Amino acid sequence: MTATYLDHAATTVVREEVARAxxxxxxxxxxxxxxxAFGREARRVLEESRESIAADLGAHPTEVVLTAGGTEADNLGVVGAFHGASEGRRAVAVTAVEHPAVLDAARWLGTAQGAEVTELAVDAEGVLDLDGLAAHLARVGERTAxxxxxxANNETGAVQPVAEVVAxxxxxxxxxxxxxVQAVGQLPVDFAASGATTLALSGHKIGAPVGVGALxxxxxxxxxxxxxxxxxERGVRSGTLDAAGARALATALRLAVAEREEETSRLAALRDRLxxxxxxxxxxxxxxxxxxxRLPGHLFVTIPGTDADAVLFGLDAAGVAASAGSACTAGVTQPSHVxxxxxxxxxxxxxxxxxxxxxxxxxRDVEHVLAVLPEVVARARAAHAPRRATAAAATRLASAAGAGAR
Ligand SMILES: Cc1ncc(COP(=O)(O)O)c(C=O)c1O
Structure with missing residues (x-):
């Protein structure tokens, strides 16, 4: 059994109070x-939950569109905006470090729906380059949907300059x-103050079950x-309304927002120790x-001479659960697009x-990781070295044969 779980950005535990509600x-x-009467009672639960969600995020209840999670909310925010925009607005721009729920939705608009898609550059810290955005808007702003x-980024935890982008x-x-999705519960999130047109959140990152979220x-x-x-849901999200899910989301959000300041300073101190x-x-x-x-609970590190898979395998064997980046793609060995x-x-x-x-x-969790880490990294490095040597030998052979390494 895994004794130390440090993958809360992938999903976190459903809180007791939430499970009960x-x-x-x-x-x-x-x-x-x-x-x-049955329907009206279910509707009451739903609408009270909607009001609670809105109050905790600086939104009006009519602005809360309940969804089955973050992926759906992101798709509606991107694909819905593209198809809802006026005729002349056929361009879409997303940062190059978005979660696949945004990035792949935008790429699909490009390949299948005739959108002109731009992936906006970030700097070496993973933060959007605002000059690049300004240049982009000067070029195609009038055509942008x-x-x-x-x-905040799910891999690095880097917080993006949303206010500047909105301006x-x-x-x-x-x-x-x-x-x-990663910011709610970790940072103060006020929808009205942000000026954003749409904002996605997901229940299972804040102590609600998987399968409920909102745009x-x-x-x-x-x-x-x-x-x-x-x-x-205003005609933009068909499907039978999920009163229980809405209540779970509202309950988790209320707790997360109430405890945020105290909890995030505790997490930041532990993260810094780690x-x-x-x-x-x-x-x-x-x-x-x-x-x-950065998000207070995020620590994203690159370890030279290792493959993340080997480090994660070693950590898992030593009872520590971590991840290589976005959990949604962690099953497939891909370099981090971020x-x-x-x-x-x-x-x-x-x-x-x-x-x-x-x-x-x-x-105790932090100490556990630190106790097992040197051996895990040493083993991952030892496993990596022969492969590197083989790759170097293959390259030498290929260039000797005039093949050229592409
Ligand atoms: C930044 C971000 N956006 C979207 C999602 C997708 O949310 P969900 O798992 O609720 O579909 C995730 C989940 O990992 C995420 O981290």
Whole structure:
């Protein structure tokens, strides 16, 4: 059994209070869209939850579009904005470090829907290059349907300059979608103050179950539905309304927001202890996005001479759960697209390990990681060295044969 779980950005534990509230409403009979007494009661639960979610995120209840999670909310924010935009706005821009829920939605618009898609550059810290955005908007701002910039990155934890992006886009009349899936509960998130047109959040990152989330969408957001059906949720998100899920999300959010300040300073202190300890044990490891404002519970490091898979395998065997980056792609060995966008070479982008701390994390967890790390890294390096030697020999052979290494 895994004794130390440091993968809270992938998913975190469902809170006791949330599980109780969820269970209570799971067995409630009635479709919130039905007009009989059962339906009305379910609708009451749903609407009270919506009001609570709105209040905790600086939104109006009518701006809360409930979804089945962050991926769906992101797709609606990007694809919905593209299809809802006026005829002349066929361009879409997203930062190169977005989660696949945004990045691949935008790429699909490019390959299948005729969108002109731009992936906006980030700097070496993984933060959007605002001059690049300004130049982009000067060129195609008037033709742009939506710009997407995440509030905080799921791999590095780097916080993006959402306010500056909104200001730049406002001048060109361009709506902004922000993926706040990792930010909610970790940073103060106020939808109205942010000026964003749409904002995505997900329940299972903050102590609600998987399968519930929301898109906050301003009333003037021109969104076309992605799911077609019964026309629920302002006509942009069809599907039977999930009162139990809404209550779970509202309950988790209320707790996360109430405890945020205290909890995040506790997490930041633990993260810093882990970071300092790790650098003392593995001095050539590199903490990524260390020069940017970062989420308090994120530690993303590249470890030269290793493959993340080998490090994760060793950690797992020693009872520590961490990840290589985005959990959604962690099953497939790919270099981190975030690190590639930050200018890393492939080998470095394959050597990244992400530790993310959460509410259950204690000092003991940090000490556990630090106790096992030197051996895990040594083994990963030993496994890596012969492969590197083989690759170098193959390259020498290929150039001797005049093949040229491509
Ligand atoms: C930044 C970010 N956006 C979107 C998602 C997708 O959310 P969900 O798992 O609720 O579909 C994730 C999940 O890893 C994420 O980290």
């Amino acid at each position: 969820y269970a209570e409403d799971l067995q409630r009979l009635g479709n919130p869209s039905s007009t009989h 939506v710009v997407a910039v995440m509030w 730049a886009c406002a001048a060109a009349g361009v709506p902004v979608h922000t993926d706040a 906050l969408a301003r009333r003037d957001a021109a969104l076309a539905p992605v799911l077609h059906g019964g026309g629920q 970071q300092d300890g790790l650098l003392a044990l593995v001095p050539d490891a590199r903490v990524r996005s260390a020069g940017a404002p 690190l590639l966008a930050m200018g890393d070479d492939e080998a470095t982008a394959r050597s990244a390990v992400r530790f993310t701390l959460g509410r259950p994390t204690t000092e």
